[in-house]
Amino acid sequence: MPDLLLELFSEEIPARMQGGAARDLERLVVGALSDRGLLFEGIKAFAGPRRLTLAVSGLPAKQADVREEIKGPKIDAPAAAIEGFLKKTGLSKDQLKIEKTPKGDVYIAVIAREGRETAAVLAEILPEAMAKLPWPKSMRWKPGVTTRWVRPLHSILCTFDGETVPFGFAGVSSGRHTKGHRFLAPEKIEVRRFDDYSAALKKAFVVLEADERAAIIFEGVKQAAFIHGLELIPDEGLLAEVAGLVEWPVILMGTIEDQFMDVPPEILQTSMRTHQKYFALRDPKTGKMASRFALVANMVAEDGGVGIVAGNERVLRARLSDAKFFWDEDRKRTLESRVADLKGIVFHAKLGTQYERVERVATLAGVIAKKIGADPKKAERAARLAKADLTSGVVGEFPELQGVMGRYYALHDKEDAEVADAIRDHYKPMGPSDAVPAGKIAIAVALADKLDSLAGFFGTRLRPTGSTDPFALRRAALGLIRTLLENKIRLPLAEMMAYAFGNTLSTQLVVEFAKTYDPILEGLISVKLGETAEKIFSDQMRTATSKEVAQENVVIFEESSSALLVFFADRLKVALREKGIRHDLIDAVFALTHEDDLVRLVARVEALQAFLKTDDGANLLAGYKRAANILKEEEKKDKKTFIGEVDEKQLTEPAEKTLFAALQKARAEIAPALAKEDFASAMRHMAALRVPMDAFFDSVKVNAPEPKIRENRLHLLAALRATVHQIGDFSKIEGS
Secondary structure: OOOEEEEEEEOOOOHHHHHHHHHHHHHHHHHHHHHOOOOOOEEEEEEOOOEEEEEEEOOOOEOOOEEEEEEEEEOOOOHHHHHHHHHHHOOOHHHOEEEEEOOEEEEEEEEEEOOOEHHHHHHHHHHHHHHHOOOOOOEOOOOOOOOOEOOOEEEEEEEEOOEEOOOEEOOEEEEOEEEOOOOOOOOEEEOOOHHHHHHHHHHOOOOOOHHHHHHHHHHHHHHHHHHOOOEEOOOHHHHHHHHOOOOOOEEEEEEOOHHHOOOOHHHHHHHHHHHHOOEEEEOOOOOOEEEEEEEEEOOOOOOOOHHHHHHHHHHHHHHHHHHHHHHHHHOOOOHHHHHHHHHHOEEEOOOEEHHHHHHHHHHHHHHHHHHHOOOHHHHHHHHHHOOHHHHOHHHHHOHHHOOHHHHHHHHHOOOOHHHHHHHHHOOOOOOOOOOOOOOHHHHHHHHHHHHHHHHHHHHOOOOOEOOEOOOOHHHHHHHHHHHHHHOOOOOOHHHHHHHHHHHHHHHHOOOOOOOOOHHHHHHHHHOOOOHHHHHHHHHHHHOOOOHHHHHHHHHHHHHHHHHHHHHHHHHHHHHHHOOOOOHHHHHHHHHHHOOOOHHHHHHHHHHHHHHHOOHHHHHHHHHHHHHHHHHHHHHHHHOOOOOOOOOHHHOOOHHHHHHHHHHHHHHHHHHHHHHOOOHHHHHHHHHOOHHHHHHHHHHOOOOOOOHHHHHHHHHHHHHHHHHHOOOOOHHHOOOO
């Protein structure tokens, strides 16, 4: 069957846009082909510095003929209805046929369309697909042509079954020609099919596939490093970017001057990566960065690349001179002296400056440190210094080094090593593949930093919506969850949240008033915040500008903390998905217990999941479902809730007496097991309910004719529900 080849040849496409553009082009063309009934055997898109290519194999030579019958109105329908049907189908009345149906005779429109030549269809859909490509940035480059493209478009190669598909786009007409490497093979190349195309490009010094270019670069750099007794420092992002910058990769080696080697390696590597796209190398014997670098040229030079290397070394010298200047200048001031400079940096209009935020985080870090067995003074010290490097020259030039440079400056100032490490690690984890902080001081500061952001933005109602998350709150929540779980940190999250909310609310509604409003304090205490959070709010209210301001703080806290807990539950499901833990079981445990110790919650959920995989667990869940359905129906009928107050004297059947005894025993055994966090034991005690529960449903009629007996049996089912709910809300479990 015929194949389609499409190449869009232009000036250099930014590397970061190439992969997305290739996927979008494939998606748009596949959709257009499907809409027109053109099926194919295979499709593949390619992206490079100067070309987007699409190869579609196994297309039919023409569309299939189509015969379609459309049912219309009855023959005695109003004239307007019949006229509308004729307009819709494009037929006249005498072209319609009549079909008998049980509801009367109706008009039927028979529409037959002969399939069009595929080449003609392609000539329509390809320019449409090109026009719809969603470039992040685009431009107009021809006078009088309003069509936009990422960079000036030079040519369009488009063939179907070896022949040109004629169409125009942005003032460029399609043809059968392309070009190879800009300098090594700039002549025109005539192409008819993909096999010819790929081979011709290779001869013209163009590697078509991005993955192949990346592999050439990776292996080439590794080999060049090995020759010098060095090894590549892995950088997948840089590898992907460089693969999008060159069509014919040539690996060369350069030297870093000794005067720069006392600069921290992170600065050297970031400067080379950001500005020059060089690969950093290290000495495998020492693990330190080497004074050599690898660069990828897009040219086969006559001198073997000597001139290219010399030119790149000159450019690198200038770049690293700037970096060294910033490094030397930054160390002339202590990190502590920079903290005051944070007063001039606004964190957010509603949440104050970075200085105010640092004070909040320091206070919270001290509280968390006490809870997890860390030194509160060190945690507060680290938190106060954690953002100070934002005012340094190096971080101003390379923002991605914030935290990393803070550690270097702290060590230079003779700060405690744990404090310095916490400054570096408090941003962690930055993503799903990043490690979490490990030291307790770093953990305390990292948790405080993330909690402050979450409480602040939730308190000001700047929360993630749909795919929008401008303040990276989902990442903060996931990072907090991972930090707690992977380090097995036992932290009362709700209490720490309350403390964080107290800090941020006092920033939003700065208060001064002398009276104490006892009713408000009573309402606050009813929230059960814990002593620390209660004190924050109490102090705030005693100095409130007005009773209304104090009340508003309490309302904001109650609503925001509830929303944040739900947000944490949703993020926890995401975090545990890869571990195979069911999201509905998280809901079941979270719903009734309001568990805020994530380590304990996960252990409880894992035990429940293991239990439900057993026969006892599955049958108990089915029995619970039956009991819950009966209760739901009868409670609706009686307009009351049965709460499990069973009158033992009203129990007449042996099976209900046995179930009642089993419930009392299970309830007495489950609670202590849960208190000791022996969740496996709690599940075993709950499993003991299966046999008496099955016997009850087999031999006892719940809706007995005697009202008191009926009500007592419903209370017995409510007692079963309450006993099971000690573990979790089984109504949240799928299938229940």
